Amino acid sequence: MQSVAVITGGASGIGRACALRMANEGHAVAILDLQIDAGRETVELIRAQGGNAGFFECNVADHNSIAQAARQVEDTLGETRVLVTCAGLIPHAESILDLDIERHDRLWQVNYHGTLHSCRIFGRLMRDRRQGAIVTLGSINSLRPMPLPAYNVSKVAVHRLTELLAMELGPHGVRANCVGPTFVMTEGLQQKIAEGKRDLSVMLSQQALDALPTPDDIADAVAFLCSKAAARITGVLLPIDAGWTPGVSYYSYAGGLPWVRT
Numbered sequence: 166m167q168s169v170a171v172i173t174g175g176a177s178g179i180g181r182a183c184a185l186r187m188a189n190e191g192h193a194v195a196i197l198d199l200q201i202d203a204g205r206e207t208v209e210l211i212r213a214q215g216g217n218a219g220f221f222e223c224n225v226a227d228h229n230s231i232a233q234a235a236r237q238v239e240d241t242l243g244e245t246r247v248l249v250t251c252a253g254l255i256p257h258a259e260s261i262l263d264l265d266i267e268r269h270d271r272l273w274q275v276n277y278h279g280t281l282h283s284c285r286i287f288g289r290l291m292r293d294r295r296q297g298a299i300v301t302l303g304s305i306n307s308l309r310p311m312p313l314p315a316y317n318v319s320k321v322a323v324h325r326l327t328e329l330l331a332m333e334l335g336p337h338g339v340r341a342n343c344v345g346p347t348f349v350m351t352e353g354l355q356q357k358i359a360e361g362k363r364d365l366s367v368m369l370s371q372q373a374l375d376a377l378p379t380p381d382d383i384a385d386a387v388a389f390l391c392s393k394a395a396a397r398i399t400g401v402l403l404p405i406d407a408g409w410t411p412g413v414s415y416y417s418y419a420g421g422l423p424w425v426r427t
């Protein structure tokens with residue numbers, strides 16, 4: 166049987182790009198998502214390029230829902246070797262004092278608890294077989310404060326969780342790493358830019374390179390972290406940020422820049 170790559174949130178955006186990429190790497194791909202039609206569309210895209218895939222309706226905020234999906238994945242597709250946790254909610258800026266606490270808790274249920282549940286359930290299978298690679302979706306939010314109280318802190322937690330997983334799973338031959346994208350040019354972001362809700366020039370002004378990463382750029386980094394080429398890499402947060410991390414302090418240096426950005 167083929168090895169299986171499980172992609173939570175594989176129905177759209179970064180998750181879909183990771184799913185297509187993992188199929189190219191030779192894995193059977195399991196899409197775990199709430200969105201049934203879009204999830205099946207990802208499966209069809211993979212099949213159209215000659216790959217093997219299945220869709221499993223799943224709410225990552227619910228431990229039992231993932232456990233059930235895991236059983237179905239292993240019964241129908243094969244043994245899980247890769248887990249990429251892309252399922253997530255992305256909010257707008259908000260104030261801590263004025264935020265809607267139910268929306269806050271819901272975001273944590275998906276972004277943090279969903280990642281925890283997914284890593285526990287599939288991590289146990291990997292531990293028992295002494296092989297596997299996990300990649301969690303952090304963010305530049307894992308690295309710096311931003312006015313997104315629920316999201317920002319949840320991404321710090323996802324990063325730390327990944328470090329702990331790396332330590333616990335490492336002796337069993339299983340690796341766990343985190344990727345930290347800046348704004349990614351997904352269809353969702355393209356729409357926000359078109360509607361004037363995001364300003365591309367502001368986003369680009371803080372980073373070294375003059376383009377935002379695409380979902381395929383994230384999938385490339387995820388594929389690397391899951392590959393043999395990364396066999397001795399575990400517990401890292403890999404920023405995929407076009408140079409945003411050095412850029413935020415570099416461009417705000419109070420002594421001024423020694424050159425003019427064109």
Ligand SMILES: NC(=O)c1ccc[n+]([C@@H]2O[C@H](COP(=O)([O-])OP(=O)(O)OC[C@H]3O[C@@H](n4cnc5c(N)ncnc54)[C@H](O)[C@@H]3O)[C@@H](O)[C@H]2O)c1
Pocket residue numbers: 173174175176177178179180197198199200223224225226250251252253254255275279302303304305345346347348349350351353354
């Ligand atoms: N897009 C960006 O700019 C960006 C930047 C940094 C990090 N990230 C992270 O990357 C991940 C994917 O982001 P995206 O831009 O592709 O978002 P997206 O909205 O396109 O995809 C998220 C997917 O998760 C699924 N999902 C949401 N709640 C779920 C649940 N409870 N159970 C199962 N599936 C659920 C959605 O149906 C959707 O298919 C998220 O964790 C996000 O925080 C995104």
